[in-house]
Amino acid sequence: MAHNIYQSLTEKKQRNKKSFAVLIDPDKVNDDNMEELIQLSLDAKVDYFFVGGSLVISSYLNECVQYIKRSCDIPVILFPGSPSQVSKYADGLLYLSLISGRNPELLIGQHVVSAPIVKKSGLEIMPTGYMVIDGGAPTTVSYISNAAPLPSDKNEIAMCTAMAGEMLGMKLIYMDAGSGAKRAINEAMIEKVASCIDVPLIIGGGITTPEKAYLNCKAGADLIVVGNAIEKDASLIKEISAAIHNVPVKL
Ligand code: 1GP
Secondary structure (H helix, E strand, O other): OOOOOHHHHHHHHOOOOOOOHHHHHHHOHHHHHHHHHHHHHHHOOOOOOEEEEOOOOOHHHHHHHHHHHHHHOOOOOEOOOOOOOOOOOEEEEEEEEEEOOOHHHHHHHHHHHHHHHHHHHOOEEEEEEEEEEEOOOOOOOHOOOOOOOOOOHHHHHHHHHHHHHHHOOOOEEEEEEEOOOOOOHHHHHHHHOOOOOOOOEEOOOOOOHHHHHHHHHOOOOOEEEEEEEHHHHHHHHHHHHHHHOOOOOOO
16 A cells, blocks of 8 residues: 655644654564564554664565565655665655764765665655764764764754754654664753754654653654664553553644
8 A cells, every 4th residue: 555654744743643653673673573563563553664774784674674564554664774775665765864964975975876776766755854863872873874963962953953954855854862872862852843843853762661752742753763672672562652642632
């Protein structure tokens, strides 16, 4: 079934309806544990699967996406750490530009190189202003990106970065403390950024509890991404999903 992912995200934003994405790192799953993960996600009414990672070593990406597509109708959105992580079997792709950094390769260089492949993929391409926020310790993304993360207490810099991203045409802003971050992004920064942009705001990195996911949504996040905590305890899917979907919706 074809999904119009971006349209549904903007429609949900207008109604203050929050979404939950389970992040799947193809290096950490296999056919044996995928079944349970998908069943738990279906039961919990997870909105999206994000698939990808800053560093994907295995060649399980295509199989992983195909496995999900065979098993359920939850849209699969690629969250690629590099141009090699494009799978035509997914539904959409976050076309990430690392706007918090000053590494030209991740702002535009890799996009130029991979443009023909991405265009031909048939995926729904969603230009995304990607902002890595300092999560208290180096994460894979902060190391691999070769760019300084945005300081976690500089809310004004985050605000101006997101505003610039939106005015440059980014359709989504994704603030990420990095997978397994010691410290998730604080609500004050989320509130500041959410108050000055109109496009949907994705928040991830170091979220480990339903309470934190709920507070992030109340502060203005539209879509919460959780990976690491779920890898450790898949039963969290249900509680986190319930917390996110419990945020009151505008009638
Ligand atoms: C990382 O935002 C994602 O890029 C999710 O982070 O794995 O810490 O949940 P976690």
